[in-house]
Amino acid sequence: xxxxxxxxxxxxxxxxxxxxxxxxxxxxxxxxxxxxxxxxxxxxxxxxxxxxxxxxxxxxxxxxxxxxxxxxxxxxxxxxxxxxxxxxxxxxxxxxxxxxxxxxxxxxxxxxxxxxxxxxxxxxxxxxxxxxxxxxxxxxxxxxxxxxxxxxxxxxxxxxxxxxxxxxxxxxxxxxxxxxxxxxxxxxxxxxxxxxxxxxxxxxxxxxxxxxxxxxxxxxxxxxxxxxxxxxxxxxxxxxxxxxxxxxxxxxxxxxxxxxxxxxxxxxxxxxxxxxxxxxxxxxxxxxxxxxxxxxxxxxxxxxxxxxxxxxxxxxxxxxxxxxxxxxxxxxxxxxxxxxxxxxxxxxxxxxxxxxxxxxxxxxxxxxxxxxxxxxxxxxxxxxxxxxxxxxxxxxxxxxxxxxxxxxxxxxxxxxxxxxxxxxxxxxxxxxxxxxxxxxxxxxxxxxxxxxxxxxxxxxxxxxxxxxxxxxxxxxxxxxxxxxxxxxxxxxxxxxxxxxxxxxxxxxxxxxxxxxxxxxxxxxxxxxxxxxxxxxxxxxxxxxxxxxxxxxxxxxxxxxxxxxxxxxxxxxxxxxxxxxxxxxxxxxxxxxxxxxxxxxxxxxxxxxxxxxxxxxxxxxxxxxxxxxxxxxxxxxxxxxxxxxxxxxxxxxxxxxxxxxxxxxxxxxxxxxxxxxxxxxxxxxxxxxxxxxxxxxxxxxxxxxxxxxxxxxxxxxxxxxxxxxxxxxxxxxxxxxxxxxxxxxxxxxxxxxxxxxxxxxxxxxxxxxxxxxxxxxxxxxxxxxxxxxxxxxxxxxxxxxxxxxxxxxxxxxxxxxxxxxxxxxxxxxxxxxxxxxxxxxxxxxxxxxxxxxxxxxxxxxxxxxxxxxxxxxxxxxxxxxxxxxxxxxxxxxxxxxxxxxxxxxxxxxxxxxxxxxxxxxxxxxxxxxxxxxxxxxxxxxxxxxxxxxxxxxxxxxxxxxxxxxxxxxx
Numbered sequence: 003x004x005x006x007x008x009x010x011x012x013x014x015x016x017x018x019x020x021x022x023x024x025x026x027x028x029x030x031x032x033x034x035x036x037x038x039x040x041x042x043x044x045x046x047x048x049x050x051x052x053x054x055x056x057x058x059x060x061x062x063x064x065x066x067x068x069x070x071x072x073x074x075x076x077x078x079x080x081x082x083x084x085x086x087x088x089x090x091x092x093x094x095x096x097x098x099x100x101x102x103x104x105x106x107x108x109x110x111x112x113x114x115x116x117x118x119x120x121x122x123x124x125x126x127x128x129x130x131x132x133x134x135x136x137x138x139x140x141x142x143x144x145x146x147x148x149x150x151x152x153x154x155x156x157x158x159x160x161x162x163x164x165x166x167x168x169x170x171x172x173x174x175x176x177x178x179x180x181x182x183x184x185x186x187x188x189x190x191x192x193x194x195x196x197x198x199x200x201x202x203x204x205x206x207x208x209x210x211x212x213x214x215x216x217x218x219x220x221x222x223x224x225x226x227x228x229x230x231x232x233x234x235x236x237x238x239x240x241x242x243x244x245x246x247x248x249x250x251x252x253x254x255x256x257x258x259x260x261x262x263x264x265x266x267x268x269x270x271x272x273x274x275x276x277x278x279x280x281x282x283x284x285x286x287x288x289x290x291x292x293x294x295x296x297x298x299x300x301x302x303x304x305x306x307x308x309x310x311x312x313x314x315x316x317x318x319x320x321x322x323x324x325x326x327x328x329x330x331x332x333x334x335x336x337x338x339x340x341x342x343x344x345x346x347x348x349x350x351x352x353x354x355x356x357x358x359x360x361x362x363x364x365x366x367x368x369x370x371x372x373x374x375x376x377x378x379x380x381x382x383x384x385x386x387x388x389x390x391x392x393x394x395x396x397x398x399x400x401x402x403x404x405x406x407x408x409x410x411x412x413x414x415x416x417x418x419x420x421x422x423x424x425x426x427x428x429x430x431x432x433x434x435x436x437x438x439x440x441x442x443x444x445x446x447x448x449x450x451x452x453x454x455x456x457x458x459x460x461x462x463x464x465x466x467x468x469x470x471x472x473x474x475x476x477x478x479x480x481x482x483x484x485x486x487x488x489x490x491x492x493x494x495x496x497x498x499x500x501x502x503x504x505x506x507x508x509x510x511x512x513x514x515x516x517x518x519x520x521x522x523x524x525x526x527x528x529x530x531x532x533x534x535x536x537x538x539x540x541x542x543x544x545x546x547x548x549x550x551x552x553x554x555x556x557x558x559x560x561x562x563x564x565x566x567x568x569x570x571x572x573x574x575x576x577x578x579x580x581x582x583x584x585x586x587x588x589x590x591x592x593x594x595x596x597x598x599x600x601x602x603x604x605x606x607x608x609x610x611x612x613x614x615x616x617x618x619x620x621x622x623x624x625x626x627x628x629x630x631x632x633x634x635x636x637x638x639x640x641x642x643x644x645x646x647x648x649x650x651x652x653x654x655x656x657x658x659x660x661x662x663x664x665x666x667x668x669x670x671x672x673x674x675x676x677x678x679x680x681x682x683x684x685x686x687x688x689x690x691x692x693x694x695x696x697x698x699x700x701x702x703x704x705x706x707x708x709x710x711x712x713x714x715x716x717x718x719x720x721x722x723x724x725x726x727x728x729x730x731x732x733x734x735x736x737x738x739x740x741x742x743x744x745x746x747x748x749x750x751x752x753x754x755x756x757x758x759x760x761x762x763x764x765x766x767x768x769x770x771x772x773x774x775x776x777x778x779x780x781x782x783x784x785x786x787x788x789x790x791x792x793x794x795x796x797x798x799x800x801x802x803x804x805x806x807x808x809x810x811x812x813x814x815x816x817x818x819x820x821x822x823x824x825x826x827x828x829x830x831x832x833x834x835x836x837x838x839x840x841x842x843x844x845x846x847x848x849x850x851x852x853x854x855x856x857x858x859x860x861x862x863x864x865x866x867x868x869x870x871x872x873x874x875x876x877x878x879x880x881x882x883x884x885x886x887x888x889x890x891x892x893x894x895x896x897x898x899x900x901x902x903x904x905x906x907x908x909x910x911x912x913x914x915x916x917x918x919x920x921x922x923x924x925x926x927x928x929x930x931x932x933x934x935x936x937x938x939x940x941x942x943x944x945x946x947x948x949x950x951x952x953x954x955x956x957x958x959x960x961x962x963x964x965x966x967x968x969x970x971x
Contacts, residue, residue, distance in 0.1 A: 046079065080117075087588065133156055178273060208267050217258075308339040316500050374479075450476075566814075596823075630685045648686050786821070
């Protein structure tokens, strides 16, 4: 374990002092590219009934987010939506552009009705149409020339979604059963919770009186290992520990009660009746949708889905009285169990379960993968993208208009590739086929990838393409591979998360996500297996060892278990959002943060300290400090100002005053809010303590929640109503489960650019070190993803290597761009680039145009001087003899902006000529037609010869006469 010595701490301080403003922003993907803002805004109609809007985004990405001349140009893309994150992003972007004359170009797609009209110098509007028509319209309107183009094979035909239906029915007539007993007076009481046939539901209640108690419920898994069903500790005495859980078929359950001081506990076990129905899934990946309906007075039921591995995968949610729905996606082949349980004490329930089992269409995943990667490649090449479902003649016409020479044809596992390839070759184009992720990755050349899932929302491919275009990453759809081994990745991640979420339903208002111990099966087996299978899949599909991974998904689709399994071994981050609309806003903000944050941010870090530890921070030294003291020293010696507050009004004022980061060290309230302290102090303290001596009970841990006079709970919903635009602030949280539930969503809505928090419980002392280390790396300019990887490797379980001994397994995840840094390092307020500065619309200038007839070889020489702001591509002279057909000849460059050519005149009497100068964007300047009468030129030459001959004769006579005189003399 790495610790900070006095020498290393001094080095960190010196590095910070000398490099506070000298670290430049580079290295997106693997290449050192400068990031430049593009003065453009793109708004796309949100069409809920098709993927046309997502395909429209892909068609526009290469025009508004692209790589050119060792730079990546970025601009925001948003859906037409008036939600809070969109409002705040547009507010920041328009304010930024207003410093430089306002928004220059607005691109709109479809019917824009939610976002009010944006003031822009240029507005370009598109009709939302089918992908082929739209992509061709974009090429025609926005592109004037490109020697390369990208074609992606898509299929707008709906994929057949064949599903099978199963019906179950039954009655639950048995009453609940109860058993009660008292444990001996002890500090550890263990007992088995016996199974009773026909009673799969169990409610356990433990009352330990005035003793402090911890209750843990364990199950023996199908593999013979131990797994945790429930763990709860209560900091206050006199409160019962209780949980409701399901007996998984074929396992045994035990419980343990730890009390301090030694005490007897009263245990009550209530069994609830239910039935188990089995279903067989024959293919992978599949989905299971189940609808539970029942009737019966004063009855309530719930439905659980158990995986073939013996884990609760999902549970039902209430739609209305007597109606529950369960949805599970990404399920694999095997025998699944549906457990229906009566959760009320009384009544008879008659129920039916309607089950639909269907397959996720792999070819849909391949098509979305193809389209997304085509947008990334077109962004890298800065070339137009055409989305083709048929070999339309319009495609050939547009390619020829653009003067395309080479076409990149993408179609992953698509049989149409051969036909399209032959068609394009026969049309005269050079074609390179990319029909696998491996070939696409080789073309992109980057060492990272972005993962998304189409199981719950196919629209997810568009935001994944956007962030991948920014990074030049390969896009990978989970579930699109034709190898069933790869399907295990989504399934295992979902199974782990489902188990943590559904295995123990508490009566305390929310479900706790318990941090799994290393010895339990999830940590010791499934997390390691998830890592191994993911790395194997990436190597198999991409052909190399991936170093950077971005997950573009909600935390409930591709679950946070995947992030955590990879963290420490790889650089991994997540683009969050409740849906693809908010995720697109979050991605746009991350791309633009280094610019728009300069409007409001200061070198100031806000902090709230209400729960923290007293730790030895120096190895080999007895020095012990409270975490707030260590952070205060670190921050203030790293060129930042620290504002520490514990009372909400002061915290909000600090955040609105330009904080670049808020550090929260306090209880996470199970992800439901924050623990604050009033009146405002720089750090909270325990009952009987003070700011100077906060640890009143001298246990090395300060928990100000026991100071009821000053401590108060503030819900995340109230917090949401208290704050405004955070202007790309970073949020780092110590609190348990603050990376789950609503907390990250609220920060995203208010314009945070990055969030690091735990989605499970967090252990004291270790959590302090995690937060301190993350801040340490960020204040010296490390990128977020790199800093996060270092932190996990130092203090947390790394599943890419064998775990030994106790390791801190809390599931911290990073939400935000992996290459973002903390303000001000890498941030700059530079003028946004205009489209006209990138896409040249200015014609070349022809400064001189002259000609001369060369009689010796009967030819005509033309000389032209031409210039262009972006460079001349060609200068061509067109000519016609005696009003015959026109010919052309390319003029040769001879230096100093001068071009020349010579043509034979043959026997022509009149020649007509004009010159065209063409730049690299096919802007053309043309001279007027010049008419040259060659007969007049010939007559003039004859006259000159006739007049010149007598002169020669006289000259010869004079020379002869002088020679004669010389001889006479």
